[in-house]
Amino acid sequence: MKKIGIIGWRGMVGSVLMDRMEYEKDFDLIDAYFFSTSQKGEKAPKHKSSSEVLLDANDITELEKMDIILTCQGGDYTNEIYPKLRSSGWDGYWIDAASSLRMKEDSTLVLDPVNLDVIKKAVASGKKDFIGPNCTVSLMLMAIGGLFNSGQVEWVTSMTYQAASGAGAKNMLELLDQMKVLGDLSDPAKSILEVDKSVATAMRDSNFPSKNFGAALAGALIPWIDVPVEAGQTKEEWKGVCETNKILETENMIPVDGTCVRMGAMRCHSQGLTIKMKNDIPISDIEALIKESNPWVKFVENNKEETLKYLSPTYATGTLEIPVGRVRKMNLGPEYINVFTVGDQLLWGAAEPLRRMLRILIETA
Numbered sequence: 065m066k067k068i069g070i071i072g073w074r075g076m077v078g079s080v081l082m083d084r085m086e087y088e089k090d091f092d093l094i095d096a097y098f099f100s101t102s103q104k105g106e107k108a109p110k111h112k113s114s115s116e117v118l119l120d121a122n123d124i125t126e127l128e129k130m131d132i133i134l135t136c137q138g139g140d141y142t143n144e145i146y147p148k149l150r151s152s153g154w155d156g157y158w159i160d161a162a163s164s165l166r167m168k169e170d171s172t173l174v175l176d177p178v179n180l181d182v183i184k185k186a187v188a189s190g191k192k193d194f195i196g197p198n199c200t201v202s203l204m205l206m207a208i209g210g211l212f213n214s215g216q217v218e219w220v221t222s223m224t225y226q227a228a229s230g231a232g233a234k235n236m237l238e239l240l241d242q243m244k245v246l247g248d249l250s251d252p253a254k255s256i257l258e259v260d261k262s263v264a265t266a267m268r269d270s271n272f273p274s275k276n277f278g279a280a281l282a283g284a285l286i287p288w289i290d291v292p293v294e295a296g297q298t299k300e301e302w303k304g305v306c307e308t309n310k311i312l313e314t315e316n317m318i319p320v321d322g323t324c325v326r327m328g329a330m331r332c333h334s335q336g337l338t339i340k341m342k343n344d345i346p347i348s349d350i351e352a353l354i355k356e357s358n359p360w361v362k363f364v365e366n367n368k369e370e371t372l373k374y375l376s377p378t379y380a381t382g383t384l385e386i387p388v389g390r391v392r393k394m395n396l397g398p399e400y401i402n403v404f405t406v407g408d409q410l411l412w413g414a415a416e417p418l419r420r421m422l423r424i425l426i427e428t429a
């Protein structure tokens with residue numbers, strides 16, 4: 065069995081990954097070694113680990129013994145360790161949740177329900193670095209991969225509604241703290257305008273819990289995610305076009321752009337998409353392409369009842385389902401399609417593509 069070094073397994077994405085690996089019995093197929101950046105020598109997780117103790121995640125000679133390294137430790141770790149490990153001559157597979165290596169020329173972005181052919185070609189040609197894409201990009205492609213693969217997409221705008229989890233575990237707690245402060249202001253004895261005024265006052269108060277977000281999210285939204293890049297985009301917006309085209313290995317770049325917005329969901333990112341098709345394709349054919357994208361797409365009929373029930377973070381959270389709905393032609397013209405989609409940011413948006421890449425390597429490499 066292949067030796068797999070696992071790093072960053074206690075963080076939020078790592079914990080979701082461990083749960084999925086356990087559920088899918090992946091540990092039966094591997095010799096797993098658990099690494100830690102700070103707790104070397106402490107007890108490793110029982111039943112899963114081939115070593116009794118945690119190994120040192122900064123020890124290149126220990127890491128070199130692995131056939132595959134799977135890391136959710138984050139970009140700083142990758143930036144520090146990956147170059148040292150490769151320059152030591154290590155020739156194993158590196159599977160990473162962090163963004164550091166995504167745009168490196170010989171890395172492959174992994175989302176096998178959408179780009180299995182790209183992944184297989186990369187493995188066959190001896191590529192060794194397989195990186196999980198940005199969550200918003202993965203979730204968009206899980207929703208409309210069928211449209212992209214039809215070759216009929218001219219461009220896409222993606223207006224996002226991104227959950228607190230994308231910013232980290234502390235931010236999820238901060239969102240709840242903000243909600244609590246506001247929830248406590250509800251008072252049926254007061255007029256709604258009085259209540260509303262006290263809510264606005266609380267949100268503007270310098271003591272409102274917003275150390276992590278830098279602004280009120282509960283009762284509000286934040287139309288800025290990550291750092292600025294060129295041309296007025298944020299880095300999250302820039303990833304949309306770069307990563308989509310890299311995942312699909314497009315010959316001619318398909319433009320993707322939009323505004324990325326943080327809002328008060330816990331761990332499901334949603335997106336409102338405008339898709340410009342190259343031709344006027346009947347809506348029934350568009351629906352069929354979406355439904356055929358992959359087995360996880362849950363097509364939601366464009367009516368209120370189905371939309372409220374299924375096209376929502378409440379439905380999708382903690383599941384691998386990708387609800388896709390509000391599908392219709394837009395007034396803009398017969399080639400313009402409106403779509404809304406939701407997906408769990410920690411599952412298809414982070415852990416699941418990595419877990420499945422590990423399986424692909426175990427089974428084929």
Ligand code: HSE
Nearest residue numbers: 198199226230231289
């Ligand atoms: N950058 C994403 C977000 C999460 O802030 O929501 C990680 O892909």
